[in-house]
Amino acid sequence: MSIHLPQTLNEALHMLQVVPHAQILAGGTDFMVEVNFNKHGVHDVIALRHVDELKKWSHDTVAGVVTIGAAVPYADMEHGELAQLFPALAEAARTVGSPQIRAAGTLGGNLGTCSPAGDALPVLFALNAVINVASTHATRSIPVADFMRGPKRNDLAQDELIVSVTIKTVAGWQGYAKVGTRNAMVISVASASLVLDHVNNSSRIALGSVGPTIIRCIQAEQWLQGVYDFTSHQALDDSIATEFGQRVSQESRPIDDHRSTALYRRHAVGVLAKRLLQRGSAQ
Amino acid sequence: MSETQFYSLRVNGKQREVTDAWLGESLLYVLRERLGLPGSKGACEQGECGSCTVIIDGAAVCSCLVLAASAVDTDITTIEGYSDGALTDVQQAFIDEGAVQCGFCTPGLIVAVHHLLEHTPRPSEMKVKEALSGNICRCTGYGRIFAAVTRVIEQRDHQ
Structure with a gap:
């Protein structure tokens, strides 16, 4: 058993390559519940807490495209510029758990767990979001409707990490x-x-x-x-x-x-x- | 830190060694059982009750949902970190307003109230309710807790 704390995205992807079957830990709000209740063991964990690249979001105003890092917490979507760009995402974010959960929980975690009850997921579907994933050797962009395969199943390969979500801004309600x-x-x-x-x-x-x-x-x-x-x-x-x-x-x-x-x-x-x-x- | 059972956490400004610990332990467990900081309470173990609320890098989170060994290189503040023995104004207001009954939720609420008022010194009633919505109290019905928050806001305003 080991816990890895990569500092960069490249480091995280490399660790995923050398530690097969590693569990990815984002906000922990799903993962730790399972651990606390002994629903699954802990073996090798790659914790993304220190990967700052995943905590950023950007707005390309020319292309009308917003890219939200997988580790941006819900708290950052509730208010401010992101909330103005995607009011539906802000409304969904506000219904996630409690302030403590929203400070920890992330879009990437919601997509990684891929529960049909994931609060952000209907919004990502209605906004035709694209999920950007990466491994050491390739990157892919997958429409969210193809990414979610079933209840708690997604399209992610063993060596891939969810990096960000791309959403086009929409004129309308x-x-x-x-x-x-x-x-x-x-x-x-x-x-x-x-x-x-x-x-x-x-x-x-x-x-x-x-x-x-x-x-x-x-x-x-x-x-x-x-x-x-x-x-x-x-x-x-x-x-x-x-x-x-x-x-x-x-x-x-x-x-x-x-x-x-x-x-x-x-x-x-x-x-x-x-x-x-x-x-x-x-x- | 692969394959090691030793790690160190920065809690209330002090570097604390965690030795011989199972790596799957939650921060709540490590604080209480290994570092002698039993102020944070464990109840639901699934992030619903807020009794275990601590501050990590400026964010109020449930310590039961933090893998302790992943919190290396973060700044952790627990309820013990708010006071060097004397009561804080928030703690005193909880006592004065009768906002404590069984007291189990109180440490989490005190941390959440300090955190709220640090960021929003004059919150609206709705903002207070929202900020404390992740801290469940089954005794007081919240009325006295909100009264305590109001008291602190008024006292700080007069200072």
Whole structure:
């Protein structure tokens, strides 16, 4: 057993090469729960705490592209410039655990764990985010929808590390909503993120905790595009919002588990979708 | 530090050696069981209760979710680091307002309140509630805790 504390990204990638099967430790908010409850042992760990390159984010204003380092904590997305660029991400970040969890938890960790209940994941899906990964010999950029393979499964190879997430800025409204048993410190029972793209006059909606992966509701999006003009600034007919909610609900694939029932989740996620569309179209 | 069981942590400004420790131990465990700093409390061990809150490099985090051996080269402040024997104004306000009942959540709350007021000397009521939302108290119902925070803010304003 060993714990490695790389100082640079290159060092981290090299360690991943020479220590096969090493566990990657980011914020620790998933990892340490498993360790504390003996759900998995600790063998070789590469802790990213000191890799400053992964804690930075940048905004290319010409290309309209933001790149967020894998180890940027949620606390940095709640307020400030990142929150202005991606309000949906800020809303999702604010619902993650508690201030203590948000100071530690990272986007890279959310993607590494790849739980369908990961709070940032529906937002990344709705924003068509791209996940940048690297190994000592190559780098890859993977659309988030291809990156998430299943519940707690992702496309990452043994020797690869999640380096950053690239998101294009969108002209238009975006939001996030989540249902849980209380307001703070809660893992989502159902969640949704909606992006209204005014340039392409289209919408993207992605759902969390109601399927084995995050679910994009392509059919509901296409239906909405046919019945509502996002750029018209006209009041949204209530019946459209209701039907949108119903259609989103139909595309969800929830199950019964210890946190909720499939029946409730299917209903709740439709309500979230309806509310998000009402909020977004009122802007 | 591969393959070694020895590491050193900077806690409350002092370099402390951790010897003979299993490398999977949480910072909370190391603080309490190996470094003689039992102020941080362990309850949920999963980052939900905030009883183990410490400051690492300026951020308030749950020490139960920090792999101790990964906290090498960081500045760690525990509840013990806030006082050299005398009570801090936050501790005194908790006593004066009756914000302590069983007291188990208190160290975590004291750390969280100090951290909040260092960064936001005059927080709104909502900001206080949000800042303490990760510290669970099952006795007081929070009313007296919020009253204690208000008292500290007022006292510091008058200084």
